[in-house]
Amino acid sequence: MSQKKTFWYNDYMHIKNEDELIALGQELGSLLEKNDVLILTGELGAGKTTLTKGLAKGLGIHQMIKSPTYTIVREYEGRLPLYHLDVYRIEGDADSIDLDEFLFGSGVTVIEWGHLLGEALPAEYLELEILKDGDGREVVFHARGQRATELLQRLTDGV
Numbered sequence: 001m002s003q004k005k006t007f008w009y010n011d012y013m014h015i016k017n018e019d020e021l022i023a024l025g026q027e028l029g030s031l032l033e034k035n036d037v038l039i040l041t042g043e044l045g046a047g048k049t050t051l052t053k054g055l056a057k058g059l060g061i062h063q064m065i066k067s068p069t070y071t072i073v074r075e076y077e078g079r080l081p082l083y084h085l086d087v088y089r090i091e092g093d094a095d096s097i098d099l100d101e102f103l104f105g106s107g108v109t110v111i112e113w114g115h116l117l118g119e120a121l122p123a124e125y126l127e128l129e130i131l132k133d134g135d136g137r138e139v140v141f142h143a144r145g146q147r148a149t150e151l152l153q154r155l156t157d158g159v
Contacts, residue, residue: 011156015137021047021130022054024139029058031154032108034080036147037122039114042130047137048112051128052084055110068112081107088113124148 015021028038032055040048053065061078068074068086076082083105114121124145131138143152 010140010142011152012138012140013156014133015047015139017136018047018050021050021137021139022057025051025054025056026058027054027158028151028155029055029108031151031158032059032080033147034106034108036108036151037125038108038110039121039125039127040110040112040130041115041127043132046130046132048130051130051139052082052110052112055108056082059108081105083107083109084112085109085114086112087116126151 013024015024032038038055040051042048049065049067056063056065056076056078059076059078059080059082061076061082063076065076065084066074068084069088072085072087074084076084111117114125114127124147126148127142127144129140129142131140141152141156143149
């Protein structure tokens with residue numbers, strides 16, 4: 001009887017300022033592929049939307065990136081579509097939006113406060129936990145699944 005291999009991989013990175021956070025996002029964005037899912041966690045003002053601005057740059061998106069706090073979802077067109085969700089306001093009611101439309105669509109899905117979705121999360125995703133550290137940030141990466149692990153390894157090898 002063969003056992004299915006479970007992929008879990010963790011790493012972290014210290015970020016000195018907003019420019020470095022955007023650069024990290026841009027590098028990660030350049031590596032993203034269709035159906036990749038990123039979960040962004042961190043307290044208010046930690047830099048989730050700032051990181052998403054970098055992701056958008058890496059995806060070739062030239063539109064201004066805004067927080068989707070009040071709209072829940074914002075969509076942007078680039079090398080791949082970017083679906084930027086903020087699920088803070090729908091905590092505990094994941095059924096109120098059609099997550100499958102974004103998770104299994106033609107683009108990349110970034111979910112701020114994604115940990116609040118619990119069991120509605122897909123099996124594979126890369127979580128970036130952004131922690132305030134004085135003027136800088138500590139970004140803790142949690143890869144869940146083979147694709148997320150490979151993505152994180154490529155990112156940390158290239159940075």
